[in-house]
Amino acid sequence: xxxxxxxxxxxxxxxxxxxxxxxxxxxxxxxxxxxxxxxxxxxxxxxxxxxxxxxxxxxxxxxxxxxxxxxxxxxxxxxxxxxxxxxxxxxxxxxxxxxxxxxxxxxxxxxxxxxxxxxxxxxxxxxxxxxxxxxxxxxxxxxxxxxxxxxxxxxxxxxxxxxxxxxxxxxxxxxxxxxxxxxxxxxxxxxxxxxxxxxxxxxxxxxxxxxxxxxxxxxxxxxxxxxxxxxxxxxxxxxxxxxxxxxxxxxxxxxxxxxxxxxxxxxxxxxxxxxxxxxxxxxxxxxxxxxxxxxxxxxxxxxxxxxxxxxxxxxxxxxxxxxxxxxxxxxxxxxxxxxxxxxxxxxxxxxxxxxxxxxxxxxxxxxxxxxxxxxxxxxxxxxxxxxxxxxxxxxxxxxxxxxxxxxxxxxxxxxxxxxxxxxxxxxxxxxxxxxxxxxxxxxxxxxxxxxxxxxxxxxxxxxxxxxxxxxxxxxxxxxxxxxxxxxxxxxx
Numbered sequence: 122x123x124x125x126x127x128x129x130x131x132x133x134x135x136x137x138x139x140x141x142x143x144x145x146x147x148x149x150x151x152x153x154x155x156x157x158x159x160x161x162x163x164x165x166x167x168x169x170x171x172x173x174x175x176x177x178x179x180x181x182x183x184x185x186x187x188x189x190x191x192x193x194x195x196x197x198x199x200x201x202x203x204x205x206x207x208x209x210x211x212x213x214x215x216x217x218x219x220x221x222x223x224x225x226x227x228x229x230x231x232x233x234x235x236x237x238x239x240x241x242x243x244x245x246x247x248x249x250x251x252x253x254x255x256x257x258x259x260x261x262x263x264x265x266x267x268x269x270x271x272x273x274x275x276x277x278x279x280x281x282x283x284x285x286x287x288x289x290x291x292x293x294x295x296x297x298x299x300x301x302x303x304x305x306x307x308x309x310x311x312x313x314x315x316x317x318x319x320x321x322x323x324x325x326x327x328x329x330x331x332x333x334x335x336x337x338x339x340x341x342x343x344x345x346x347x348x349x350x351x352x353x354x355x356x357x358x359x360x361x362x363x364x365x366x367x368x369x370x371x372x373x374x375x376x377x378x379x380x381x382x383x384x385x386x387x388x389x390x391x392x393x394x395x396x397x398x399x400x401x402x403x404x405x406x407x408x409x410x411x412x413x414x415x416x417x418x419x420x421x422x423x424x425x426x427x428x429x430x431x432x433x434x435x436x437x438x439x440x441x442x443x444x445x446x447x448x449x450x451x452x453x454x455x456x457x458x459x460x461x462x463x464x465x466x467x468x469x470x471x472x473x474x475x476x477x478x479x480x481x482x483x484x485x486x487x488x489x490x491x492x493x494x495x496x497x498x499x500x501x502x503x504x505x506x507x508x509x510x511x512x513x514x515x516x517x518x519x520x521x522x523x524x525x526x527x528x529x530x531x532x533x534x535x536x537x538x539x540x541x542x543x544x545x546x547x548x549x550x551x552x553x554x555x556x557x558x559x560x561x562x563x564x565x566x567x568x569x570x571x572x573x574x575x576x577x578x579x580x581x582x583x584x585x586x587x588x589x590x591x592x593x594x595x596x597x598x599x600x601x602x603x604x605x606x607x608x609x610x611x612x613x
Contacts, residue, residue, distance in 0.1 A: 307403055308370030314346050322350070322367075329363050347371040355380060362394050369404040374431075376408060382416040400425040412436040414461070420445035427452040434459040438486070443467035447475040454479050463488040463514070470496030477503050486514040494519055498589035501596040513596060523594050530560045530567070530583050542584035545577055556580055 312318030323345075327336040342349050351373045354360050358380035382395060396418075399405060409431050418440040426432065432453055437446070438461045447468060450460065458481055462468055469491035476485065477500065497519055504511055515523075526532050534540050538556050539548065548556070553576040554569055560583055561567040568579065 308401075309367055311347070311367060311371050314372075316345075319345050319350075322347075325367065326350075326354075326364060329367075330359060330361075333359075335359075348373045348375065351376060358383065360395065362398060365395055365398045366401075369398060369401060372407045373405070374407050375410040376405070377412045379412060379415045382413065382418075396422045396425040398425075400428060405429055406431065408432060410434040413440050414438050415440070417441050418446070420449065423449040424452075429453070430456065432456055436461045437465070438462065439464040441465065441467070444469065444472040444475070447472040451475050451478045454481065456481070458482060459484040461486045462490065464490075466491050468492065470499075472496075473500050476500065480507070480509070482509075482511055484512045488514045488516060490516055492516055492519070494522055494590075494593070497593050497596075498586075501592040502589060504596055505592050510599075511596065512599070515593075515597060519593075520597070523590065523597060526587075526590050526594070527563060529564050530587055531563050532587065534559060539580075540584060540587070542581045542588065545581045545584065548577075548580075550576065553577060553580055557583075 312322055323336050323339050326339075339345070339350060339353065342353060347368070351360075351368055351371070352375070354364060355377040360376075360378060360381035378395060408429055411426065411429070411432060411434070414436045415438075418437065420442055423442075423446050426435075427449070433456060435450065435453065435457060437450075440446075442462065442465050444467070447462065450457070457479055460479065460482055462472075463486045466489070468487065470493055473492065473496040476482075476487075479485075492515070497515060503509075522529075531538070534556070537552075538559055539545065539552075545553070550573045553573065557567060557569040557576060557580055560580075561569045567583070570576075571579070
């Protein structure tokens with residue numbers, strides 16, 4: 122009878138078992154454990170471990186292997202086996218008998234073969250072959266950008282998804298285009314100033330600026346109207362592009378843009394985008410007072426207010442504009458009555474011709490600009506010739522000059538001194554020298570001598586300057602007539 126050794130242990134393949142089934146092996150262990158129990162005193166340490174291992178395996182596999190082990194026990198009778206057989210002989214006999222039973226009872230099941238590893242290892246139930254795998258792993262890298270936001274829109278699980286809208290028809294498209302053109306031409310519908318019309322407007326404004334309790338703050342106003350709402354928004358710097366677009370078709374007459382367009386140290390980047398709203402068709406047709414005081418305005422940006430038909434008051438003080446801006450304002454000459462361009466040092470005498478074209482001005486302030494006396498003299502002359510009445514504020518340097526005209530020449534020459542520049546060429550050399558000496562007494566810079574043509578030119582310039590300065594003083598003080606002292610008699 123052939124002898125079989127114990128199953129070889131393959132550390133690299135725990136499932137390896139060459140020719141002994143698990144049932145046969147366990148049955149052999151059970152019989153040996155039963156025999157050795159009678160000789161427990163002479164048991165070695167290794168047999169104790171083997172017996173314990175057999176009992177543990179038997180207990181673990183008691184339910185799964187109950188039937189095969191019973192059949193094997195019935196076929197393998199312990200009494201027929203000699204007691205001198207070793208464990209290996211018992212195992213070989215059990216394997217042989219088990220094989221005979223399987224051949225007579227049923228066909229042996231085919232054991233499935235599968236690959237132990239994708240890296241070239243042995244089959245699942247075959248013994249592994251020691252080999253050295255010289256190949257290395259191919260490591261590839263792929264860079265992926267970090268996505269801070271999801272590629273697809275995320276939806277709240279607590280909100281039911283909306284049903285897809287029906288595909289718009291050609292009629293719906295045409296209606297939407299007509300509605301868009303109407304909004305561009307006439308502006309969005311703002312409603313009336315009745316309580317029923319004011320409420321939707323406030324709700325709409327509150328939706329445009331959430332988080333500031335705008336609806337609650339507006340409800341505390343003593344009177345609700347389009348104008349009071351615009352005043353509140355302007356005082357709090359809330360006139361952004363969308364709000365101004367909504368209000369452009371309302372009947373407001375006053376608008377203050379200073380707080381909304383303020384630079385705020387570079388933080389208000391959208392402030393300059395407000396001016397193009399004024400150039401949209403039918404915008405602010407009732408606006409009569411507009412203030413940009415204290416904000417930065419580019420000269421060319423003023424072209425957007427050309428079409429305001431009822432603008433009466435325009436405040437541009439301390440806006441950084443120059444002469445170009447004043448020429449753009451000329452387009453408002455049909456309605457503009459009050460203009461403030463104070464505290465703009467880039468405006469000088471070259472802007473005076475544009476100011477002269479604003480023929481309806483009743484108030485003008487050029488305080489703290491670079492306009493000097495030559496420009497004021499030209500302005501005063503045209504105002505006097507056209508019989509205009511204007512309240513004007515001039516730069517402090519010019520005002521100081523007008524208050525101290527006596528230090529520059531003789532303001533009120535008495536006869537026989539001449540005060541009419543047109544009569545100067547008719548004077549004799551002695552009379553010319555006498556008149557120049559009277560003015561030189563007030564201003565040491567005037568030369569009283571020279572040739573006759575030189576004295577004529579010098580005296581005529583002094584008298585013409587005196588006349589224009591008196592016009593400037595009259596324009597500032599609002600006098601009824603120009604002081605023209607003396608008479609036209611000539612001293613010979």
